[in-house]
Amino acid sequence: MAKKPTGKNTSGRGQRDLTVKVKTARGRRLSSTRWLQRQLNDPYVKRAQAEGYRGRAAFKIMELDDKYRFLVPGARVVDLGCAPGGWAQVAVPRINALGEKSGKAIGRFIGIDLQEVEPLAGAEFHQLDFMDEGADDQVKEWLGGQADVVMSDMAASSSGHKQTDHLRIMSLCETAAYFAFDVLEEGGTFVAKVLAGGAEGELQKLLKQKFKSVANVKPPSSRADSSEKFVVATGFRG
Numbered sequence: 001m002a003k004k005p006t007g008k009n010t011s012g013r014g015q016r017d018l019t020v021k022v023k024t025a026r027g028r029r030l031s032s033t034r035w036l037q038r039q040l041n042d043p044y045v046k047r048a049q050a051e052g053y054r055g056r057a058a059f060k061i062m063e064l065d066d067k068y069r070f071l072v073p074g075a076r077v078v079d080l081g082c083a084p085g086g087w088a089q090v091a092v093p094r095i096n097a098l099g100e101k102s103g104k105a106i107g108r109f110i111g112i113d114l115q116e117v118e119p120l121a122g123a124e125f126h127q128l129d130f131m132d133e134g135a136d137d138q139v140k141e142w143l144g145g146q147a148d149v150v151m152s153d154m155a156a157s158s159s160g161h162k163q164t165d166h167l168r169i170m171s172l173c174e175t176a177a178y179f180a181f182d183v184l185e186e187g188g189t190f191v192a193k194v195l196a197g198g199a200e201g202e203l204q205k206l207l208k209q210k211f212k213s214v215a216n217v218k219p220p221s222s223r224a225d226s227s228e229k230f231v232v233a234t235g236f237r238g
Ligand SMILES: C[S@@+](CC[C@H](N)C(=O)[O-])C[C@H]1O[C@@H](n2cnc3c(N)ncnc32)[C@H](O)[C@@H]1O
Pocket: 025, 026, 054, 055, 057, 058, 080, 081, 082, 083, 084, 085, 086, 087, 088, 112, 113, 114, 115, 128, 129, 130, 131, 153, 154, 155, 156
């Protein structure tokens, strides 16, 4: 006698894996279930949603600035790799806040990214590949003068190969650093995301020639399982 179908497949045969690969903000490919689990368990994702930030990256710049105080009222800021705009959401109110002495200070915020960024009051976004020939000159033209802060969260999509990703991000950082040397006001700050992997010593050496202090920082909101950290160089010597 034929068995009644139960609707359950207990044999394991004929079952299809319905998970798909999802790219994280850093371009890592995770299975959709792992990605969803990570999002649901991540307190910074929940906080970003609750507080209206465009991404959890907002907390990284918030924590770095709370420690080093570079997003001061009136500051002129260039943000390289600014999409979707979380850093901008943190920076704009801080640079346009009430200054201690001068009352309401008006800062300037210019963000650059490969991707289009949803507009944000007080921020000026431009879609541009910063590694393109002449991109630095284009940004200098938009800036029309000097900057107090150059920050880079630029990261290419992950290749899946750790050393390749490390070298790629170091090349983005180095390009951002040379741009900073050209536009920073004396006393200015450079902040950049790096991935640990061996070549960051060269960047440190370069920055130490130009800044009074260079620190390597892993903010609490940076995932513990990520090799990312931030270099914060303060006191540009000009
Ligand atoms: C981690 S996301 C930045 C997140 C951002 N800080 C925020 O708070 O929303 C890295 C960004 O770097 C950008 N990027 C990577 N390479 C770039 C390049 N050559 N020029 C401009 N942007 C680049 C990517 O498009 C991506 O949006």
